[in-house]
Amino acid sequence: MATVDGMALGKDYATQECSIARALEIIGERWTLLVVRDALYGVRRYNDFLVHLGIPRAVLAARLQTLTGEGILEKRRYQQSPPRDEYVLTERGRALWPTLRALGLWGREHFTETQLRYFRHADCGTELGPYGECPACKAVVPLEDVVMEPGPGLDRAPADPVSRALLKRKRLLEPLETEPA
Amino acid sequence: MATVDGMALGKDYATQECSIARALEIIGERWTLLVVRDALYGVRRYNDFLVHLGIPRAVLAARLQTLTGEGILEKRRYQQSPPRDEYVLTERGRALWPTLRALGLWGREHFTETQLRYFRHADCGTELGPYGECPACKAVVPLEDVVMEPGPGLDRAPADPVSRALLKRKRLLEPLETEPA
DNA sequence: ACACCTTGGTTCAATGACCGAACTGACAGT
DNA sequence: ACTGTCAGTTCGGTCATTGAACCAAGGTGT
Numbered sequence: 338m339a340t341v342d343g344m345a346l347g348k349d350y351a352t353q354e355c356s357i358a359r360a361l362e363i364i365g366e367r368w369t370l371l372v373v374r375d376a377l378y379g380v381r382r383y384n385d386f387l388v389h390l391g392i393p394r395a396v397l398a399a400r401l402q403t404l405t406g407e408g409i410l411e412k413r414r415y416q417q418s419p420p421r422d423e424y425v426l427t428e429r430g431r432a433l434w435p436t437l438r439a440l441g442l443w444g445r446e447h448f449t450e451t452q453l454r455y456f457r458h459a460d461c462g463t464e465l466g467p468y469g470e471c472p473a474c475k476a477v478v479p480l481e482d483v484v485m486e487p488g489p490g491l492d493r494a495p496a497d498p499v500s501r502a503l504l505k506r507k508r509l510l511e512p513l514e515t516e517p518a
Numbered sequence: 519m520a521t522v523d524g525m526a527l528g529k530d531y532a533t534q535e536c537s538i539a540r541a542l543e544i545i546g547e548r549w550t551l552l553v554v555r556d557a558l559y560g561v562r563r564y565n566d567f568l569v570h571l572g573i574p575r576a577v578l579a580a581r582l583q584t585l586t587g588e589g590i591l592e593k594r595r596y597q598q599s600p601p602r603d604e605y606v607l608t609e610r611g612r613a614l615w616p617t618l619r620a621l622g623l624w625g626r627e628h629f630t631e632t633q634l635r636y637f638r639h640a641d642c643g644t645e646l647g648p649y650g651e652c653p654a655c656k657a658v659v660p661l662e663d664v665v666m667e668p669g670p671g672l673d674r675a676p677a678d679p680v681s682r683a684l685l686k687r688k689r690l691l692e693p694l695e696t697e698p699a
Numbered sequence: 700a701c702a703c704c705t706t707g708g709t710t711c712a713a714t715g716a717c718c719g720a721a722c723t724g725a726c727a728g729t
Numbered sequence: 730a731c732t733g734t735c736a737g738t739t740c741g742g743t744c745a746t747t748g749a750a751c752c753a754a755g756g757t758g759t
Contacts, residue, residue: 348548348715348716348746350552350571350572351572352571352572353552353571353572354634354671354672354673354676354681355552355555355622355634355635356622356623356625356626356629356630356634357551357552357555357618357621357622357625358552358625359625359626359629359630360621360622360624360625360629361551361552361621361625363625363629365546365548365551366716367529367546367716367717368717370538370542370546371531371534371536371538371539371542374536374538382735382736383735383736383737384734384735384736387736390531390533390534391531391532391533391534393717393718393719393720394719394720394736394737394738395717395718395719395737395738395739396716396717396718397737398736398737398738408628418726418727419725419726419727419734419735420725420726421735421736422736429628432624432627432628433624435620435624435648435649436617436620436621436624437538439616439617439620439649440538440541440542440617441536441537441538441541442537443541443613443614443616443617444536444537444538444539444540444541444542444544445537445540446613447589447610447613448537448540448541448544449537449540453535453536453537454536467616467649468616468620468648468649490535491535492535495535500535529717529744529745547745548745548746549746563706563707564706564707564708565705565706565707568707574746574747574748574749575707575708575709575748575749576708576709576710576746576747576748577745577746577747578708579707579708579709599755599756600705600706600754600755600756601706601754601755602706602707603707
């Protein structure tokens, strides 16, 4: 049983001939989709992912490398003087938004009592439908035109600064501004 | 065996206040979404999941138990004489179809060369859109009205009988008929 | 009655993934 | 020179997954 594939990333589903299985080989590992979610919410820096997710450092480093290698995130330098990099979503990464939207809606309807966040079409204020479309405009809303705002179920005074920054009404992908320590 | 503790299934994301994280605690473990996918395709029996997925027996048993416990699958007796049970999707489980559709489409567009399966609206033959809706009828198609059929990329002579049975054009959820050995 | 098959599991040792804490290294500010 | 921040790497322990073997209940064939 040779793995046809040369590089053998983590956990594969070798016997499966299925695009769902292929997708899960890439983004099905623990923490991975939460990293992508945070990136959609505007998180870009290693340390912000770290404190917001509560993920072990080694695992975060591994996930960022895999996601970068698969073309879902892109690592780029945003300042020179102390050299600092940030991780931003590529087109391929942004294309995961409908999946995450559907998954979040499923989670909310079946396992959450209160609404945690609202996602609305910036142009008209309508809450998004199950795959990220605007029911009023009847069109898929580009990520930049989606505003996220906290719902009643969300803790108003979270411990970590990233969660606090995410309480502010903002657009998807808009870089997160954390409080200066 | 397992989780004596009230709930606390395996891997949680304790710090996350997010319906995506809640969802991933339930269906984010390895193999779980593939079990749900197979169930949507009409697989119902332990042995069919086993040979189709190539999953270790212990893991399959654990996943079926978790999914049953979370109300995603329901275990029910379908014959008495040799007592046999089957696992069928509940409403909560069927509600995962849009998520899996979105995920599969993402996988196909970014990591697959050829089309493996088509999913069409039975009434009009139109291929489904990215969240399981019919672009022609402009409505979400109920699962029973979705026909799946093999695409050009799918192996025509797979080794296991479940994959062979899945080559037949059939509707979602329609129970799979494997060849008698 | 006896052997043997199918279905649906459970048990076990070995491997691999994940965990938290400590350590490293590059740079900046004082 | 010392302190602090950021972005990792290293390390020992723990937990999940794996494949193979074992088990049990209920047929079927002779």
